[in-house]
Amino acid sequence: MSTDLLVAQLLDAAPDSTGAPIGALHRLLDDSAIDESDPAKSIAEAAALVGLSPTTLRYYERQQLVRPARNAAGHREYSALDLRRLVFIARMRLSGMSMQELTRYIALVDDGHTTQQERQQIMSAQRDRILHRIRELTLALEVTEYKIRTYGAPE
Amino acid sequence: MSTDLLVAQLLDAAPDSTGAPIGALHRLLDDSAIDESDPAKSIAEAAALVGLSPTTLRYYERQQLVRPARNAAGHREYSALDLRRLVFIARMRLSGMSMQELTRYIALVDDGHTTQQERQQIMSAQRDRILHRIRELTLALEVTEYKIRTYGAPE
DNA sequence: CTAGGGGTTGAAGCGCGCTCGAACGCAAGT
DNA sequence: ACTTGCGTTCGAGCGCGCTTCAACCCCTAG
Numbered sequence: 472m473s474t475d476l477l478v479a480q481l482l483d484a485a486p487d488s489t490g491a492p493i494g495a496l497h498r499l500l501d502d503s504a505i506d507e508s509d510p511a512k513s514i515a516e517a518a519a520l521v522g523l524s525p526t527t528l529r530y531y532e533r534q535q536l537v538r539p540a541r542n543a544a545g546h547r548e549y550s551a552l553d554l555r556r557l558v559f560i561a562r563m564r565l566s567g568m569s570m571q572e573l574t575r576y577i578a579l580v581d582d583g584h585t586t587q588q589e590r591q592q593i594m595s596a597q598r599d600r601i602l603h604r605i606r607e608l609t610l611a612l613e614v615t616e617y618k619i620r621t622y623g624a625p626e
Numbered sequence: 627m628s629t630d631l632l633v634a635q636l637l638d639a640a641p642d643s644t645g646a647p648i649g650a651l652h653r654l655l656d657d658s659a660i661d662e663s664d665p666a667k668s669i670a671e672a673a674a675l676v677g678l679s680p681t682t683l684r685y686y687e688r689q690q691l692v693r694p695a696r697n698a699a700g701h702r703e704y705s706a707l708d709l710r711r712l713v714f715i716a717r718m719r720l721s722g723m724s725m726q727e728l729t730r731y732i733a734l735v736d737d738g739h740t741t742q743q744e745r746q747q748i749m750s751a752q753r754d755r756i757l758h759r760i761r762e763l764t765l766a767l768e769v770t771e772y773k774i775r776t777y778g779a780p781e
Numbered sequence: 782c783t784a785g786g787g788g789t790t791g792a793a794g795c796g797c798g799c800t801c802g803a804a805c806g807c808a809a810g811t
Numbered sequence: 812a813c814t815t816g817c818g819t820t821c822g823a824g825c826g827c828g829c830t831t832c833a834a835c836c837c838c839t840a841g
């Protein structure tokens with residue numbers, strides 16, 4: 472599996488400083504890499520773009536996360552909108568949001584205007600989880616670097 | 627599951643600034659919470675101390691991560707050394723190290739002195755993974771906060 | 782006309798990291 | 812004597828997030 476691709480793209484583009492302006496990041500994938508006027512993409516193309524496998528994209532569709540149109544042959548056609556959503560999904564998965572919560576969120580989005588409050592709650596909870604996770608990792612990082620420094624120390 | 631306990635302890639004790647001196651942290655769990663002269667702990671006590679379930683501790687033993695002694699009744703007795711190792715294991719798991727890699731590492735530790743080089747490599751790889759993961763999360767955090775800010779925006 | 786390379790489906794399988802269930806042992810309290 | 816509570820073992824089961832399989836379809840190029 473490699474959601475790695477997507478992140479690689481993002482990380483490469485990011486000016487690497489932690490508190491960098493983020494507007495550019497949004498442009499990067501939401502607006503520039505995905506051109507609204509592009510013809511719809513095949514599942515293989517879409518998968519490559521977001522760094523997932525075609526199989527995973529089909530799986531996400533079964534889970535109701537995306538609903539690409541079909542062409543005459545019954546093949547999926549991912550519109551710019553679909554792709555945008557896929558990018559979002561990939562990011563959220565990557566940040567540790569569960570499929571369950573993500574499907575809930577997407578269902579709310581599809582449900583429309585009256586659901587903003589719950590959506591915002593979901594995202595706030597997600598932000599808190601990310602922050603918590605970052606703190607965990609920062610701590611673990613220190614332990615790991617300590618081990619590296621003390622090299623042959625027991626344990 | 628709650629490895630949470632352990633981390634909660636650590637996070638509570640940490641002066642919360644990201645680049646804080648870490649020596650204190652080591653003291654906290656490696657030296658103060660685990661007193662060398664304490665009598666050995668039961669599995670329930672040990673589990674509570676590191677924030678894992680007794681079941682998980684048995685599982686870790688099956689995986690050769692720890693080998694507590696047994697008392698006359700065949701019950702496990704976790705020594706200060708065992709507990710120290712459990713704390714380390716919990717931290718490494720929490721930081722995303724796989725069981726496979728962790729068992730490998732522990733096997734090397736148990737093997738002794740001639741394995742320092744590989745151990746150090748494992749830890750370096752782990753450090754890199756943590757750094758990568760933190761960058762991923764930082765990015766996802768920005769996206770999430772963007773969503774929260776723009777609130778009712780689609781997707 | 783046929784071979785190849787894309788696509789489709791539904792159902793089953795998998796790897797990870799636990800977690801649970803069943804059957805049992807031991808020691809203390811009432 | 813017996814219940815309670817903590818421990819033991821082995822093996823099976825589970826939830827998550829994909830991934831694989833088998834059978835089939837469609838289009839194009841040679």
